[in-house]
Structures are given as structure tokens and as C-alpha cells.
Amino acid sequence: MKDKTQKSFRGIARTLLLVFCYAFGSHTFALALEHEQTVETYKVTDVPNPRNESSSNWVSNPNQILDESYVWEINNMLSQLEDSLSIEVAIVALSSIGEDIPAEFAHKLFEHWGIGKKADDNGLLILLVLDQRKVTFATGYGLEGVLPDALCFRIQQNEMVPWFRKNDFDRGMTEGVRAVTLVLYGSDYEPVSQSTSDNYWKSASNTLWNFLANQSPMLWIFLILVNVLTYRMKVNKARPKDGSALAAIKVLTLYSPLGCLVLFFPVWPALIAASLWYKFYQKQRVILQSKTCDSCKAVALQLLSNELATPLLSASEQMEHKLGSAIHRIYQCTSCGWILRYKSVVGSEYKMCNQCHTIASKRISPWKTVKEATYSDAGLEVADYLCLMCGDKKQATQKIPRKTPPNSDSPSNSHSSSSSSSSSGSSSSSGSFGGGRSGGGGASSSF
Incomplete structure (x- = not known):
């Protein structure tokens, strides 16, 4: 009797356990199925560009995989890095990219956004793909020397993967970014664009003086002669042709002390000297002459x-x-x-009328082609002109330049230009990254 009671109890317990497992398992399966259906799959063009939101935002986190407090810390580190070394680092954390390979996806996204400065190609993209459980680095040409593939892989394995395996994506991403910035700060990296901007005048001055110090006396004589002649030309233009008031008025109206100012060494000292001479000495004399009556000399x-x-x-x-x-x-x-x-x-748009000699003849119709230009002959086009003074109407003609024969490599050049323009356009339309290119380097790690 006791054995029957125990068997009956065991049967009831087994039945309840099966019912519980079935119910719980079905619910878990339904939740998993629902989660699978709601996971968003991203294409390259779908990823939100963080630079569209703010100039200090470097993190694209559309699925809120990373906590906002850690995003703020990462943005702060990357903004300081960009200010110091002009390096642009983009962080992207996505739930899924479907069947795409993370390394290829990262390269395409890098090119689409144009991460890094255009003159330096100093960009880095860190991509975290949750469903494939992979982290990927993609580097620009300018960073391949300081962030080689082996070093990228080592940073992933030592600083990021251990945290990612614990599903602590906040800490893993933060530590990885910190490790990258420490490597960059500790390297001898110097952006070409920044050094050119900061040291332009210093390098130009050193180049000039080094050049002059190593030249022969004949060159010095030539430079002095060029400056003397330039000075004399500017001085002569500032002097009225005669003693009349009209000549002085023409100088005051038309003369520019520096003229077309081209600041290269053989000429600019003469231009500045002529400008100072005119401003402090000659101009007062010309003004006095312009006010002197030619008749009574008053x-x-x-x-x-x-x-x-x-x-x-x-x-x-x-x-x-x-x-x-x-x-x-x-x-x-x-x-x-x-x-x-x-x-x-x-x-102005007006020309002199041949009938009344007034500068009042205006084009009243668009130019019409009457003879097409060819590779051997110039073309011809005509338009109607009307004088607003006397009403004279005439037809004016002008030549169309001959066509230029296309070069043998023009199609490729055109294609290249178009591709470049398209790439540039996509980068600029995608955000305010600097237009850098991916070098194809980097590394990927699973966790």
C-alpha cells in the first residue's frame, strides 16, 4: 500500500514537472522567437552617423547597447584625441548586420562616412556586432603605421574580449578606446595637415633664409635689381602724366598702391616700399594737384x-x-x-552703340548658335542688342572656340573624377567626418 502511494506521488510529481517544463519552455521559446523577430538588421546606409547629431559625438548606438554614461566618457576621450592629433575615431554598436561579414561591413561604413581627415586618412572605426559576437577595427592609411593589425588584435584580446564575454559591453568598449588613445598619444604620430597649418610660416621662413644664405652674390644682385625695377614701375604709375588736374584725378581714381599683390620674395619688398611712399608722400602731392585749377592756378x-x-x-x-x-x-x-x-x-553688361556712341547697348536675346564648332573650325553664335539711348538695334556675333579632341585616357579620368565626386558627396552628405579613406587594415575578434 505504501509502495502504491509512493508510486502515485511520483507520478503526480512527474506530471506536474512535465506540465511546468512545457509551459515554461513554450513561454521561453515564444520570447526567444519574438526577440528574434524584433532584432533590427542594419545595412551600411542605415547606420546613424553620430556626427549628424553633434560635433562632439563619435558613438553610433542605435540599439542602446552601450549605456549613456559610458558613451559620454568615450565621446570625451575621442574629442580630446581629435583636438590633440586630429585623429577621428568612430564607435558603432549594432544588434545585427544580418549575414554580412563584420570586417567587410566596417570597411564599407568607413568609406561611406569618410572617417579621418582627408589629407591624413587618419581614421579608425570600431564596430561591435552583437548577434555575431564580434568586434572589428578598421584603420585608415595614415594610422596603419601606429596601429598595425597585430596591435589592433592584441588590444581586442587583452582589453575588450574579456569584458565582452561577460556581456559587459560598456566596460569592454571603454577599455578598448582608452587603450587605443594611449597607444596614439604615446606614438610619434603627427598629422600632415596639422603640422602644415601650425608650422607654415615657420617652415616658409626657414626655407627662405636657408635658400638665401646659400646663394651666390650674383643672385643677390639680381634680386635687388628686380626690386628696384618693380619699385620704379609702381612709382611711375603713381605720378600724373602732366601737371593738369585731370591727370591727378585719374591717378587718384585708378591707381592701387600694391596693384596685384603677389607675395613672393623678389617682388613684395618693392611693392610694400612703393605703397608706403605713395601713402605718406606722393598721395598728398597728387591730391593738391587735383584741386589746382588749370586756368587760374588757384x-x-x-x-x-x-x-x-x-x-x-x-x-x-x-x-x-x-x-x-x-x-x-x-x-x-x-x-x-x-x-x-x-x-x-x-x-558692365552695356556696350558702346555704333550710332550714338553711348555706352547703352544691351543684349536683349540669348546667344543662338548658327554654326557648330568642330575639332577643326570655330563656331559662330549671334544675339540681338538694343541701344537704350537711341533705340538702334543690331545683331552681334561672337566665335565659339574649337572643340578640344578628347585624350585617350579621358574616359578613365572622367570615371575617376565621377567616382571621386560621388565618394566625396556621399561622405559630406553622411556627416561631418573629414573625408578620410580606409586602408583595409585592422583586425576582428570573436567573444
Whole structure:
């Protein structure tokens, strides 16, 4: 009887255990199935670019795999790294990339964002893929020397994988980033773009003085001669052609002390010397001459206001003044009443009319091609012009340059340019990374 009771109890317990296992197992299976269905799979173009959110954000964490406090710490380390060495490091933590290989995915994402400065290619991408349980480094060309593949793998194995195996992704990613920054700070890495920007004047000065110190006396004589001639040319342009007030007014209107300022050594000392001479000495003399009446020699020549000058202008001159195609100024001597007229043509859309000789002829139709240009002959196009002064209408012609024969390598060049433009465009549209390229280096580790 006792044995039957024990067997009955064991049967009931076994039945309850089976029912519990079935119920719990079904619920767990359903949860797992639901989780599997809700895991988001990312493509390269789907990954949120952290630089679109903020210039101090380097972490793409769309699935909230990393805690915000650790994201803040990582961003702080990477912002300091970028400020110090201009190196750009992007951190990406994703739940799934489907069947894609993490190393290939990281390389494509690196190129899509253009991580690193364009002149240095000094970017690094750290990709964490949760469902494949892999961490991947992808490096730019400029970092392959200081972050070789073996060192990347060692950082992953020593600083990241032990934490990832415990599912502590926050600590693993933070320690990995810290290890990378310590390696970069401790290396002799120096970005080309930063050194060029910071030391430009110093290096240019050293190059100039080293060059001059090693030159023969003949070169010094040549440089002095060039500067003397340049100085004389600028001085002559600043001197009125004669003693008239009109010549002085032309100098004041047209003369630029430095002219086309090109700062290379043989010329710029002469330009600066001519500028100082004109500013502190010659200009005052020219101003005095521009105010001296040619008739009575009194320093009483004054520019009339528009209200007083307009009645003294011809209809043609008033039209040019109205259109802005020419500047008309009238000066009058307050002592003897002598009148001086000054005209200066201004670059504009208007041309001189052949009938009334007023600068008031304007194109009123688009240019039309009447003869196509070929590789051997120039083309021809025509357009209609109308004078706003006299109403004369004429047809003007202009040549179309001959076509340039394409080079044998132009298709490839065009393709290369297009590819480059496309790559650049995708990078700029994807965020504010610097346009760097992936060197194909890096490492991957499973955990």
C-alpha cells in the first residue's frame, strides 16, 4: 500500500514537472522567437552617423547597447584625441548586420562616412556586432603605421574580449578606446595637415633664409635689381602724366598702391616700399594737384554734387550715369568758374552703340548658335542688342572656340573624377567626418 502511494506521488510529481517544463519552455521559446523577430538588421546606409547629431559625438548606438554614461566618457576621450592629433575615431554598436561579414561591413561604413581627415586618412572605426559576437577595427592609411593589425588584435584580446564575454559591453568598449588613445598619444604620430597649418610660416621662413644664405652674390644682385625695377614701375604709375588736374584725378581714381599683390620674395619688398611712399608722400602731392585749377592756378577745384552736375551733362552722359556704364564727374573752380569734366568707363553688361556712341547697348536675346564648332573650325553664335539711348538695334556675333579632341585616357579620368565626386558627396552628405579613406587594415575578434 505504501509502495502504491509512493508510486502515485511520483507520478503526480512527474506530471506536474512535465506540465511546468512545457509551459515554461513554450513561454521561453515564444520570447526567444519574438526577440528574434524584433532584432533590427542594419545595412551600411542605415547606420546613424553620430556626427549628424553633434560635433562632439563619435558613438553610433542605435540599439542602446552601450549605456549613456559610458558613451559620454568615450565621446570625451575621442574629442580630446581629435583636438590633440586630429585623429577621428568612430564607435558603432549594432544588434545585427544580418549575414554580412563584420570586417567587410566596417570597411564599407568607413568609406561611406569618410572617417579621418582627408589629407591624413587618419581614421579608425570600431564596430561591435552583437548577434555575431564580434568586434572589428578598421584603420585608415595614415594610422596603419601606429596601429598595425597585430596591435589592433592584441588590444581586442587583452582589453575588450574579456569584458565582452561577460556581456559587459560598456566596460569592454571603454577599455578598448582608452587603450587605443594611449597607444596614439604615446606614438610619434603627427598629422600632415596639422603640422602644415601650425608650422607654415615657420617652415616658409626657414626655407627662405636657408635658400638665401646659400646663394651666390650674383643672385643677390639680381634680386635687388628686380626690386628696384618693380619699385620704379609702381612709382611711375603713381605720378600724373602732366601737371593738369585731370591727370591727378585719374591717378587718384585708378591707381592701387600694391596693384596685384603677389607675395613672393623678389617682388613684395618693392611693392610694400612703393605703397608706403605713395601713402605718406606722393598721395598728398597728387591730391593738391587735383584741386589746382588749370586756368587760374588757384587751389579751388571742387567736385560738384549730383544735383548741380546733372544739368551740365549731355543726354548721352546722363544715360550712362543712370545705367552705371560710366562714371561722370564735373569739377568747378570756385575762384574763376572753370569747368573740368572727368569720365571713367565701368565694366558692365552695356556696350558702346555704333550710332550714338553711348555706352547703352544691351543684349536683349540669348546667344543662338548658327554654326557648330568642330575639332577643326570655330563656331559662330549671334544675339540681338538694343541701344537704350537711341533705340538702334543690331545683331552681334561672337566665335565659339574649337572643340578640344578628347585624350585617350579621358574616359578613365572622367570615371575617376565621377567616382571621386560621388565618394566625396556621399561622405559630406553622411556627416561631418573629414573625408578620410580606409586602408583595409585592422583586425576582428570573436567573444
